[in-house]
Amino acid sequence: MLIYLHLCFEFFRIGLFSFGGGYATLPFLYHIADTYHWYTPQQLSDMIAVSSITPGPVGVNVATFAGFSTAGILGALIATTSVILPSYVLVIIISKLLEKFKSNKKVQAAIYGLKPAGCGLLSAVALNIFSDNVKSLFGVGLFLILLIMSFQQKRDPLFYLGISAVVGLVAGYFHMV
Amino acid sequence: MEKTFWNIYKTFFKVGTLLLGGGYVILPLLQSELVEKKNWVNHDELCEYYALGQSVPGIIAANMSIFVGYKLLRQKGAFAAATGIITPAFLAIVLIAKILQELIKYQFIKSIFWGVGVGVVILVILAVKEMWKKSIVDKFSFAIFISAFILSAFLKVSPAIIIIASAIAGIIYKLRLDKQKGDNQC
Numbered sequence: 001m002l003i004y005l006h007l008c009f010e011f012f013r014i015g016l017f018s019f020g021g022g023y024a025t026l027p028f029l030y031h032i033a034d035t036y037h038w039y040t041p042q043q044l045s046d047m048i049a050v051s052s053i054t055p056g057p058v059g060v061n062v063a064t065f066a067g068f069s070t071a072g073i074l075g076a077l078i079a080t081t082s083v084i085l086p087s088y089v090l091v092i093i094i095s096k097l098l099e100k101f102k103s104n105k106k107v108q109a110a111i112y113g114l115k116p117a118g119c120g121l122l123s124a125v126a127l128n129i130f131s132d133n134v135k136s137l138f139g140v141g142l143f144l145i146l147l148i149m150s151f152q153q154k155r156d157p158l159f160y161l162g163i164s165a166v167v168g169l170v171a172g173y174f175h176m177v
Numbered sequence: 178m179e180k181t182f183w184n185i186y187k188t189f190f191k192v193g194t195l196l197l198g199g200g201y202v203i204l205p206l207l208q209s210e211l212v213e214k215k216n217w218v219n220h221d222e223l224c225e226y227y228a229l230g231q232s233v234p235g236i237i238a239a240n241m242s243i244f245v246g247y248k249l250l251r252q253k254g255a256f257a258a259a260t261g262i263i264t265p266a267f268l269a270i271v272l273i274a275k276i277l278q279e280l281i282k283y284q285f286i287k288s289i290f291w292g293v294g295v296g297v298v299i300l301v302i303l304a305v306k307e308m309w310k311k312s313i314v315d316k317f318s319f320a321i322f323i324s325a326f327i328l329s330a331f332l333k334v335s336p337a338i339i340i341i342a343s344a345i346a347g348i349i350y351k352l353r354l355d356k357q358k359g360d361n362q363c
Binding site for chain 2: 013015016017018019020021022023024025026027028031034045046048049050051052053054055056057059060061064065068069073076077080083084086087088090091092094095098102105106108109110111112113114115116117118119120121122123124125126127128129130132133134139142143146147150157158160161163164165166167168169171172173
């Protein structure tokens with residue numbers, strides 16, 4: 001019972017404090033892995049990979065997954081609902097006072113301060129995922145090629161996932177990974 | 178199509194199913210479903226919800242869906258949109274989580290995961306790039322970015338504390354700037 005309450009509290013907190021979309025929830029999930037050991041950072045990296053290739057917003061997928069790993073299907077349900085709940089309440093309040101919200105100076109100043117912080121947090125996640133997922137010279141090579149491709153032009157996220165999945169498959173076949 | 182609870186739920190369920198690889202692609206999907214096919218909202222409104230969705234904490238795709246749902250059918254619409262966008266994600270993960278342990282025994286699945294793991298790093302870097310464009314606008318915001326990165330990556334400070342502290346820093350900094358401007362005018 002206690003684990004469900006704890007899950008609810010942690011995921012509500014994620015929903016309330018993550019700014020910048022689904023990937024912005026990741027620093028909180030890594031922090032949970034370090035603090036409570038409900039799952040390992042390596043498991044979390046796998047969950048993120050799975051979440052990226054399954055339907056739905058990545059943030060919802062990964063919350064469902066982390067909840068499921070911690071406490072089964074009820075855990076998944078609680079984590080997903082709790083992560084959405086703050087957004088739900090805030091969006092409805094904001095919809096009601098839309099004009100005031102947009103022009104409020106303090107709200108604007110707070111957003112001005114926390115957006116770069118969200119960006120900094122996500123950069124720390126990038127470093128984390130990189131060290132979890134890119135461990136071989138071959139991996140670094142694939143990473144660099146994809147990175148250069150991303151600089152050339154804007155592409156669909158599925159493009160990168162598709163290429164890396166195929167490269168993984170082929171490399172696995174020739175026992176290179 | 179009439180704006181009923183069930184129709185809104187179905188529409189967002191469909192968008193949720195088509196949404197792959199990060200919430201940023203929700204804008205074109207909603208554009209095609211809600212503006213072009215159903216004419217429920219116009220393009221300008223959608224862009225405004227997209228911007229607003231990013232200034233509210235949480236998952237952007239969900240925020241945006243709740244905004245649109247509320248606009249379509251108030252409380253009922255918000256609930257229909259939120260549950261609609263979540264359901265496919267929830268079902269997909271619960272199904273996969275159950276069989277993942279079995280799947281991962283196969284070498285070719287492991288190889289695919291190895292590759293996707295590398296691809297995901299790129300997606301996170303691209304998300305950082307998008308956020309950077311919208312958030313690092315001057316020296317102060319750059320200083321917050323660096324501090325947040327160091328506190329999180331190396332000192333493992335709780336993200337919630339970093340977010341609250343930076344919001345307070347933003348308010349203090351902006352209010353002082355305004356005050357200085359006021360003083361100069363006198």
